[in-house]
Amino acid sequence: MTAYLKMDEPDHRRRLDETVQGIIGTAMDRPDGAAKVTGTAIYAHEDQPKGMAHGVFARAPVAKGTLTRIDGEKLRALPGVLAVLSGPKFLRNPAQGGANEAPVQGSETIAYLGQPIALVVAETFEQARHAAHMLEMEITSEDGLINPEDAGYETPEDQQDSQGDLEQAMRDAARSVDVTYTTPSHNSGAMEPHASIAAWDGDRLTLRGSYQMPNYNQYELADSLGVEPENVRILAPFVGGGFGSKLGIAPEAVAAALAAREVGRPVGVALTRQQVFEATMRRSESRQRVRLCVDSEGRLTGIGHEAYVSNLPDEEFSEPVTQATPFLYAGAHRVIGHHIARVHRTCAGSVRAPGESIGVTVLENAMDELAHDLKIDPIELRLKNIPDKNPTSGLPFSSHTLAQALKTGRDRFGWDQRNPEPRSRREGEWLLGMGMASAVRVNILSEARARVTLSPGGTALVETDMTDIGTGTYAILTQICGEMLGLAGDKVIVSLGDTDHPHGPGSGGSWGAASSGTAVFLACQKIRAEVAKKLDADEADLTFKDGTIIYGNRQAPLSDLIDQEIAVEGHVEPGKTSDEVTQATYGAHFAEVAVNAVTGETRVRRMLGVFAAGRILNAKTARSQCLGGMTFGIGMALTEEIAHDPRDGHIVNHDFAEYHLPVNADVPQLDVVLLEERDDYANPLQAKGIGELGICGAAAAITNAIFNATGVRVRDYPATLDKVLAGLPQKA
Secondary structure, X not given: OEEEEEXXXXXXXXXXXXXXXXXXXXXXXOOOHHHHHOOOOOOHHHOOOOOOEEEEEEEOOOOOEEEEEEEOHHHHOOOOEEEEEEOHHHOOOOOOOXXXXXXXXXXXXXXXXXXXXXXXXXXXXXXXXXXXXXXEEEEEEOOOOOOHHHHOOEOOHHHOEEEOOHHHHHHHOOEEEEEEEEEOEEOOOOOOOOEEEEEEEOOEEEEEEOOOOHHHHHHHHHHHHOOOHHHXXXXXOOOOOOOOOOOOOOHHHHHHHHHHHHHOOOEEEEOOHHHHHHHOOEEOOEEEEEEEEEOXXXXXXXXXXXXXXXXXXXXXXXXXXXXXXXXXXXXXXXXXXXXXXXXOOOOEOOOOOOOHHHHHHHHHHHHHHHHHHHOOOHHHHHHHOOOOOOOOOOOOEOOOOHHHHHHHHHHHHOHHHOOOOOOOEEEOOEEEEEEEEEEEEEOOOOOEEEEEEEOOOOOEEEEOOOOOOOOOHHHHHXXXXXXXXXXXXXXXXXXXXXXXXXXOOOOOOOOHHHHHHHHHHHHHHHHHHHHXXXXXXXXXXXXXXXXXXXXXXXXXXXXXHOOOOEEEEEEEEEOHHHOOOEOEEEEEEEEEEEEEOOOOOEEEEEEEEEEEOEOOOEHHHHHHHHHHHHHHHHHHHHOOOEOEOOOOOOEOOOOOOOOOOOOXXXXXXXXXXXXXXXXXXXXXXXXXXXOOHHHOOHHHHHHHHHHHHHOOOOOEOOOOHHHHHHHOOOOO
């Protein structure tokens, strides 16, 4: 039995406002929480079957070249070595129809330093690691383009957009800014490294992996192996973070599967932290030029945003830096540009909030510069320029909460205590300042399926291959099912991360909860209708609560009313509401910093994030996602950057000792406000994505606060102490 919806019309029913179980939207604890904190949740490399062999990569020592020979025979004589895999069969083919990035690996053509080119398989990890280091290879090295500026930039025609005459608008403007900012490469920094364990049973492969999107990964892996997708099963019930790095199939999954088939036994491949940095993906660095111009009343007349990013040759993905710029602010004259350099560095892919995380940040820095030049409050400038409709496409907004977020944050943060004059507040050696920025992220509904089975005993089972990467999927789907069927949370079992289940959308793009949640909602709605049919009643007249059904003047336990399982698969697809309106989530960031006038060190003293993302499905997990995004913003503003050696492109700081993530001492008390909102165009839940919204603009609020504290405008992220100190006057 199925329940299908194509989202062609807004859903004004708001069914979850009418249900009475009372668990939707609450701060319900994660059902999986106890397993995670007690260490009983099994992650990818912990589920090791008996007899498992271990694989370790040998990787390219040059940035560009051709592998002409590998001497695997010598290694096979070493203790414990079972196989050495290389050559064309080791090649990971491009995904067919998948939406995810997958780094180049294998084959004889070397595209970047650190590229996996062979796998050594042995009885133990230590034996495999030793042999991989001993592997002799012959390589014809070539000069690779490492620096994006040296490589030059492609300008894809379909990624450029202009309206009006920005050049003339800049000349005619009462005030304008024309600024260039740079952001470095970033690493996702997920706690769990990439790992896979592969085992074959005849022609069928089961792979336990750390992956965000098994629905796509199944097809990618099948394509790589030359088998039918139905012969590949991926298990990813627990994933220790991804932030985009685990969207597509990564080298270790393909290698483990090939090796397991070769040696006839299970093979596990787990990447070291250094290999994760070098052989999976990075966020592209960017150079961004922003032009803004206003009339005498402070209303934007023009916006220009041109982004310069990089990736490997022939990779389709590139960081969508300007994704939100076309609709965030008004302004008749516009230039949006996107330019790509082809370099021999580690593959560039999605890192949390690809596009807006760095694009909104720089745009919000430029808005702060404009506000300062105009001597107008930064919040007032933004409020003046919120458009009534999408100024680029002319489409209406499905909902728009930016003004509410700005005003709520202004009042809660105590913005009226800010002195707009830089270097006006001081405590001893510390210069104090406040900054703010808008937050925005596109909202997406993705195709999703989920099966819900209601048992005669009054329990429900939810099954989908959707994942929980720390985002709270287990909790949210429990709440939606429990709310719709009138069941307490402990009466709902959620099974995730198994491609034998109906295909969910995967964890990416902040679409997971709303999309999978809608599939569960549809299945439960159909189950309610089936129960009503048994009672010869109208479904709308039934009240489901605490395992009972109330109808007419009667109340009876569910177990008395159904005598066999009712199983329904919910299926949702995006429709006209994705094309006929502009959907987005909005928020506002506020930060107070202290900058040491002697050392240039910045300390974030407090931050506030105000966010609206439709119906909040779980207050605790939603807040947690926002806290994580804001912490990402602290790292982006102050510490995080991948350093590439300009000679060969290798990543110099390829571990957590040198890639400086914010730690507990760097993160102050963070305040999060979730605004009440319903967006009928999004889905029947009226919910929208929140996971990535919290990072968008967060770094800008901090660097804008640094300017307010010091008068130093750091346009080269991150704002490390040397850059701040260089701009401070000696008398500071």
